[in-house]
Amino acid sequence: MVKHYSTRGSTSRQIAADLEGAIRTGKIHPAERLPTVRELAGELSVSPATVSSAFGKLRTRGLIVGRGRGGVRVAGPSSLSARPALRVPPGARDLTVANPDPALLPSLQHALKTLDRRPHLYGEPRNVPELIDIATQRFRDDGIDADSVVIASGALDGLERVLQAHLRVGDRVAVEDPGWTNVQDLVRALGLEPIPVPVDDYGLVPEHLEQALRGGVHGVIVTPRGQNPFGAALDTRRVNDLRRVIGSQPDLIVVEDDYAPWVTGAKAMTLTKGLPRWAVIRSVSKALGPDLRLAMVAGDPETCERVERRQLVGTGWVSHILQQIVTSLLSDPTVEQLLVKAHDSYSERREALMDALLEHGIHAYGRSGLSVWVPVREEASTMQLLLEAGWAVAPGERFRLRTPPALRITTTTLRQGEAIRLGRDLAAAMRPKRVRYSA
Numbered sequence: 001m002v003k004h005y006s007t008r009g010s011t012s013r014q015i016a017a018d019l020e021g022a023i024r025t026g027k028i029h030p031a032e033r034l035p036t037v038r039e040l041a042g043e044l045s046v047s048p049a050t051v052s053s054a055f056g057k058l059r060t061r062g063l064i065v066g067r068g069r070g071g072v073r074v075a076g077p078s079s080l081s082a083r084p085a086l087r088v089p090p091g092a093r094d095l096t097v098a099n100p101d102p103a104l105l106p107s108l109q110h111a112l113k114t115l116d117r118r119p120h121l122y123g124e125p126r127n128v129p130e131l132i133d134i135a136t137q138r139f140r141d142d143g144i145d146a147d148s149v150v151i152a153s154g155a156l157d158g159l160e161r162v163l164q165a166h167l168r169v170g171d172r173v174a175v176e177d178p179g180w181t182n183v184q185d186l187v188r189a190l191g192l193e194p195i196p197v198p199v200d201d202y203g204l205v206p207e208h209l210e211q212a213l214r215g216g217v218h219g220v221i222v223t224p225r226g227q228n229p230f231g232a233a234l235d236t237r238r239v240n241d242l243r244r245v246i247g248s249q250p251d252l253i254v255v256e257d258d259y260a261p262w263v264t265g266a267k268a269m270t271l272t273k274g275l276p277r278w279a280v281i282r283s284v285s286k287a288l289g290p291d292l293r294l295a296m297v298a299g300d301p302e303t304c305e306r307v308e309r310r311q312l313v314g315t316g317w318v319s320h321i322l323q324q325i326v327t328s329l330l331s332d333p334t335v336e337q338l339l340v341k342a343h344d345s346y347s348e349r350r351e352a353l354m355d356a357l358l359e360h361g362i363h364a365y366g367r368s369g370l371s372v373w374v375p376v377r378e379e380a381s382t383m384q385l386l387l388e389a390g391w392a393v394a395p396g397e398r399f400r401l402r403t404p405p406a407l408r409i410t411t412t413t414l415r416q417g418e419a420i421r422l423g424r425d426l427a428a429a430m431r432p433k434r435v436r437y438s439a
Contacts, residue, residue: 007035010046012053019054023063023074033073034064059169065193075188092392093418095410098228098286098370100263104342105289106335111328115321126308126317127151131327135282135296138261138330142268144280148304150311151318154293155259155283156182158307160190162279162299163219165306166253167192171218174209178373178399178406180228183221183257192219196401199230201367202238210245219253220246222271224280226264226369229399229408231350233266233368242271253277253303260286262339265347266368279303286370287339288329294322346370349414356423362430366411375406376430382407385429391422 005027009015022028034040037055041048055072058064066072088094132149139146152158167173169191175184177196187194195212198205204222222242225233234242246254254275261268261282272278279299284292297307311317329335350366357364357374366372376382379395386393386407396406409422 007040007044009044009054010050012050012057015040015044015046015051015054016057019058020061020063023058028074030074033071036071056169060191062188062191065170065188075193086392086394088392089387091390092387093390094392095413095422096392096394098410099290099412100286100342100370101345101413104338104345106329106332106338108289108325108329110332111325114328115324120320122316124320126311128320128323128327130331131296131323134327134330135298139280139282139296139298142270144268144270144272144298146298148299148301150297150299150304150307151323152281152295152297152307152311153315153318154285155257155281155295156186157293158279158281158283158295158297159183159221159255159257160186161307161310162253162255162281162297162303163187163190163192164310165303166277167218172216173219173221174204174212174217175221175401176204176223176227176230176232177401178229178396178403179221179401180223180257180259181398184401187221194401196403198403199227199232201232201365203227203232203234204242206238206241206245209242213245213249213252217249217252219255221255221257224256224258224269224271225266226260228259228369229371229394229396229406230373231366231369231371233264234269234271236269239269239271243273246271246275250276253279256280258282260370262287263342263346264368264370265343265350276300277303284326284329287342288326288335292322292326294318294326346412349419350411352419353409353411353414353422356419357426360423360427362423362427370412371408371410373406373408374426375404377405379405379407382426382429386425389425389429391425 005022008018037048037051041051063075064072065075086096088096135149136146152161172193172195173187174197175187175194176199184194195217197208197212246252254271256270258280263286272280277300279297281295281297283295350372353372354364354366364372364374379397383393383395394408396408399408
């Protein structure tokens with residue numbers, strides 16, 4: 001309970017503004033519990049309805065979570081306050097950002113030459129039919145029912161629209177822990193409460209997900225392969241186990257964030273078959289280039305219809321130019337060959353670092369994906385020692401909610417021989433320091 005801060009205000013707007021200021025300036029800390037509606041109403045001599053309205057405003061802004069008898073708590077870092085980018089000193093080898101290797105991205109020259117250069121106007125079909133056909137076929141090839149497909153402006157745009165199609169402020173969403181920072185921030189920004197569920201090499205741990213569902217969860221976000229930052233990838237056994245858990249919740253919305261299809265080093269798997277409410281989101285950013293802000297979303301008919309209706313009163317559609325470029329790239333046999341090369345290269349680089357770490361007795365996680373997750377005793381000091389050796393890596397605190405300290409090391413651009421040197425330097429940074437005592 002917050003006892004070190006006295007809230008001020010007599011209207012819901014004033015109370016919400018006062019609490020928001022205290023939260024954003026750190027006077028009230030993440031996870032601290034606020035007074036109940038009746039307690040705060042008594043302290044301020046206002047009606048419970050006034051305090052309840054103030055709390056509602058804070059939930060909408062993603063600043064507090066929870067409701068009911070348990071009261072409300074301050075949320076973690078919100079995406080409404082942008083996280084500062086990691087500072088990488090000049091000369092350091094930057095392994096902090098999960099960018100694709102530019103050498104493994106296709107050239108846009110041929111795709112740009114094939115563009116339909118006539119002006120596209122209001123009232124035309126929102127989606128390029130050929131792109132819908134390609135997306136539908138690729139989904140079906142991977143065992144995903146794709147009777148309904150819509151195009152979104154990237155993975156997060158698709159995720160936001162799917163969540164908004166079914167959930168409301170205050171609803172609880174199971175998220176992976178550790179998991180992608182932007183997903184956690186987006187959930188909070190929508191006024192939803194993220195419920196962390198641990199992952200292992202094969203994805204969400206079924207018994208922990210079951211426990212979360214018993215606590216009341218309205219949605220689940222799953223990364224089926226290449227999980228960022230842990231590298232988890234579903235297999236048949238884990239799919240069956242999770243489906244048994246999820247199947248007991250018919251009102252649940254299950255969203256698969258397949259953010260890097262074709263290049264993660266793992267087979268496509270899905271939990272969604274036969275579920276009443278679901279979506280699978282596939283971005284092209286990692287395979288074709290981050291500037292191509294486009295994702296393909298397959299889902300049940302109701303979900304896709306709701307997403308399209310919301311699009312109509314917002315952006316309207318994703319640029320036809322972008323859609324045409326992606327259509328051209330995904331139809332090009334030489335691009336398909338490059339995707340295979342990227343898939344193999346990323347796997348080799350990730351596995352090279354895993355092997356190098358194992359040589360030094362360091363256990364890391366990276367079954368698939370574009371990075372390796374390395375548990376450490378203390379993040380800041382290990383990062384600093386690595387930086388002194390010339391390596392910049394990402395702190396695990398950006399990705400984890402309840403899991404222990406770790407580092408995320410992006411492997412997409414590792415050059416030949418670097419994994420061996422990085423493994424040696426990380427082993428030295430993690431080695432316990434001997435303390436000498438003078439007589």
